[in-house]
Amino acid sequence: xxxxxxxxxEIHAELKTATKMFCRSKNDSSETNPNVNVCPVCxxxxxxxxxxxxxxxxxxLRVGAAIAGTLAAYTEFDRKNYFYPDLPKGYxxxxxxxxxxxxGSLNDIxxxxxxxEEDTAGSxxxxxxxxxxxxxxxxxxxxxxxxxxxxxxxxxxxxxxARDFQLVIRYLGASDANMEKGEMxxxxxxxxxxxxxxxxxxxxxxxNSFRSVERAIEYEVKRQTExxxxxxxxxxxxxxxxxxxxxxxxxxxxxxxxxxxxxPEPDLPKLVRSAIKGLSDDEIRSSLPExxxxxxxxxxxxxxxxxxxxxxxxxxxxxAFFDAVIATGHFKEASAVQVASNYIATDLMKLCRDSxxxxxxxxxxxxxxxESFAQLIAMILDKKISSRAAKDILAIxxxxxxxxxxxxxxxxLEQKSDEDALLxxxxxxxxxxxxxxxxxxxxxxxxxxxxxxxxxxxxxxxADPNVLRELLVRQLQ
Numbered sequence: 001x002x003x004x005x006x007x008x009x010e011i012h013a014e015l016k017t018a019t020k021m022f023c024r025s026k027n028d029s030s031e032t033n034p035n036v037n038v039c040p041v042c043x044x045x046x047x048x049x050x051x052x053x054x055x056x057x058x059x060x061l062r063v064g065a066a067i068a069g070t071l072a073a074y075t076e077f078d079r080k081n082y083f084y085p086d087l088p089k090g091y092x093x094x095x096x097x098x099x100x101x102x103x104g105s106l107n108d109i110x111x112x113x114x115x116x117e118e119d120t121a122g123s124x125x126x127x128x129x130x131x132x133x134x135x136x137x138x139x140x141x142x143x144x145x146x147x148x149x150x151x152x153x154x155x156x157x158x159x160x161x162a163r164d165f166q167l168v169i170r171y172l173g174a175s176d177a178n179m180e181k182g183e184m185x186x187x188x189x190x191x192x193x194x195x196x197x198x199x200x201x202x203x204x205x206x207x208n209s210f211r212s213v214e215r216a217i218e219y220e221v222k223r224q225t226e227x228x229x230x231x232x233x234x235x236x237x238x239x240x241x242x243x244x245x246x247x248x249x250x251x252x253x254x255x256x257x258x259x260x261x262x263x264p265e266p267d268l269p270k271l272v273r274s275a276i277k278g279l280s281d282d283e284i285r286s287s288l289p290e291x292x293x294x295x296x297x298x299x300x301x302x303x304x305x306x307x308x309x310x311x312x313x314x315x316x317x318x319x320a321f322f323d324a325v326i327a328t329g330h331f332k333e334a335s336a337v338q339v340a341s342n343y344i345a346t347d348l349m350k351l352c353r354d355s356x357x358x359x360x361x362x363x364x365x366x367x368x369x370x371e372s373f374a375q376l377i378a379m380i381l382d383k384k385i386s387s388r389a390a391k392d393i394l395a396i397x398x399x400x401x402x403x404x405x406x407x408x409x410x411x412x413l414e415q416k417s418d419e420d421a422l423l424x425x426x427x428x429x430x431x432x433x434x435x436x437x438x439x440x441x442x443x444x445x446x447x448x449x450x451x452x453x454x455x456x457x458x459x460x461x462x463a464d465p466n467v468l469r470e471l472l473v474r475q476l477q
Contacts, residue, residue, distance in 0.1 A: 003192050003228060005221040006199060007158050008150035010187040011165055012143055013175040014119060015059045020140040021118040022050030022093060022268075027141050029181055034135040042118075042140030044089030049267050052077075054276070056142035059174040060100045060116050061273075061284045063144065066168055066291055067111055069104030071281060073273055077116075077265040085134050086121040093118050096262040106168065107293070109161050110149040119143040122182070138182075144174070150189065155217035159210045162186050167292050167314065179208050186213050192224040192234070199224070200234040204248055207241055216241040220248050295319065302326075303334045308345040317359040318349060324370035330378045340377045347391055348373075351398045367401035368394075376404040388461025389413040413462050422455075422463055426471045429454045440476060448472065 017027050023041035031037055041048045064071050078096040094117035101114035121139040125132045146165065152158045166177045166184060177184040186207045191199030204220060207213045224234050239248040273279050290298070292313045299309035299319075312319030322344050331337050352362060376393060379385045385393065385408055393407045408414050429451050430437055440447035448469070455468045 001194055003225050004195050005153055005217075005224075006150050006191050006193070007152040007154075007217060008189040009146075009148045009152065009158055009161060010189070011146045011162060012119075012185045012187075013146075013166075013169055013177050014138075014183045015056050015142040015144055015175055016173060017053055017055045017059070017142050019053060021053050021056055021116070021142040023140060025140065028137070029141075029176070029178075029183055031137050034133070035137060037137045038139070042088070043136060050093065050265075052268060052271070053142055056116060056144075057100065057271070057276075058279060058284070059142075059172070060114055060144050061279060062172050062287060063146075063169060063174055064101030064104065064114055065281075065285045066172060066288055067101075067104035067106045067114075069101040069111060069114065071273070071284065072098060072100050072102065074098060074270065075100050075273070076270045077268045078262045079265050080117075081261045082259075084120070085132070086123050086139070088121065088136060088139055092120065093265055093268070094262075096257070107161065107164050109157075110151050112147040112149050114144060114146045117143050117145060144169075150191075155214040155221070158188060158217055159214040162213055163210055164292070171289055171291055171316070179210070182208065188213060188217050188220075190217055190220045190224070192221055192228060200236050202234065202236065202248075203238045204241055205238055205251065212241055212243060215246060216248060219246065223248065302341075303338050304341050305338075308341045311345050311349070315359070317363055318344065318352075321348075321362075321370060321373075325374050325377075328371050328374040330374040336377070336381055339381060340374070343377060343380075343390070343394065344373075347394055348398070351395060355398070367399065368397050372397060372401075372403060379404055379408065383415055383464065384408070385413055385415050386456070386461050386463065386465060388456055389415065392461060411460070413460055415462055415464050422459075422468060422471055425455055425458050425463065426468070426475050428458065429472070430475060437476060 014027075014029060019025060020027050020037075020042055023039050025039045025042050026037045028037055041050055061071050075095065075098045077093050080092040080094045080096070081090070082092070083090055095115035099113040099115035102112075104111045104114075119138050119141040121134050121136040123132050123134055148161070152161065166179075169175045169177055175183060179185070188204045188207065189201050190204065191201045193199030202220060202224065204216045207216055220239070227234055235250075235253075237253050238251045240251050241248055296309050296313050299312055300306070304312075312322055322341060325340055325344065326337050331340060348368070351357075357366075373394075376385075376390060376397070380387065380390050385404075389408065392411070393404050393413060396402065396407050396411070397404060433451060433454065436447045436450050440451070451472055452465065452469060455463050455472070456465070459468075
């Protein structure tokens with residue numbers, strides 16, 4: 001009997017707003033002092049009234065437009081009732097019957113809905129004392145929840161969808177979505193059943209890394225498969241993920257929507273979107289930036305290799321630098337653009353990584369401008385410098401700044417194509433490497449590469465490799 005896994009995801013992302021969802025308390029995920037960003041409203045004090053955060057509504061609508069969802073003309077908030085220490089009011093303000101966004105898809109994964117709610121507080125367990133402390137700074141922060149259709153069939157596809165969604169909301173500026181800070185959390189609904197049948201759904205809560213998402217799903221698929229293979233039945237429940245043990249564990253029997261006793265929030269107005277300035281379909285859709293899929297397609301149309309295009313999409317700051325370089329007007333041919341891309345994605349990125357230079361430092365304190373980098377690539381294409389010399393010049397530009405032509409002249413890195421100038425170098429190589437010369441004359445063609453390397457070393461990479469090769473072969477005959 002063939003068993004097939006079926007997976008649906010619920011992804012929560014804290015939105016980037018100045019204040020919380022229904023009050024004026026500060027929304028600051030970097031705050032380390034507990035219980036300072038709180039007020040009577042988000043703490044659920046009697047007699048307080050919530051007020052809807054307009055920017056949070058706009059963020060969710062823009063995300064909906066980005067995934068080609070249907071933006072609700074009418075929406076309202078509901079009370080989701082359950083008691084837990086991290087929920088100060090004893091209920092959560094969420095959306096049930098009228099979500100802000102319905103339908104849509106991302107990378108061919110169908111989406112059910114995107115709705116808006118308030119986040120819960122954070123619970124901090126102290127294993128030494130066995131006590132749990134609650135920090136209410138997070139309580140009331142705007143929280144967007146995306147729910148996919150149960151159309152995912154592998155852990156790898158689930159992880160990739162979560163990565164793609166994180167990238168989209170970062171492009172939109174809706175959320176920083178740092179999973180290590182809890183700004184984005186993933187829950188996976190997993191079932192296993194024979195082809196064509198529906199299985200029993202198990203929810204895995206609060207997965208805080210993409211690898212955890214993938215490993216938890218892989219484990220749960222294996223666990224459910226073994227239960228069914230032994231003649232048992234899968235229990236519908238909520239399970240947690242033990243990162244240390246690399247397995248899921250039972251937390252509680254899964255509730256249904258009726259258990260939460262949803263009803264419309266009486267203290268908040270119903271929202272008719274047409275009555276709210278700035279939230280029309282045209283205004284929302286026209287505010288969207290170039291999204292990851294469109295950006296990747298644009299780079300592909302320029303002939304950029306997929307790995308480089310993927311880098312520019314995942315790291316928009318280096319993609320923006322590439323865009324600025326090709327916008328300088330130095331490159332008319334597609335091959336020239338591809339050369340520029342290769343030096344950015346390989347050499348410039350290596351310099352950034354090795355130096356520890358962050359995105360912000362590169363953007364605001366970089367010694368290399370798009371114009372100077374374009375000039376460097378133009379010198380390569382015009383054969384004024386060799387590839388080896390270009391790497392050396394780029395390293396100097398990265399560390400100190402400066403014009404590439406001036407650096408090439410000062411360091412003696414201009415490409416040498418004059419045979420008369422290179423002949424003494426060739427003769428020196430032959431004299432200093434008699435064993436290699438003998439090997440070449442004995443038929444070992446790879447010996448020539450060694451001699452070429454010696455020539456490039458002696459000239460600091462300035463020798464024209466084609467001229468150097470021709471001279472070496474001629475002198476060795």
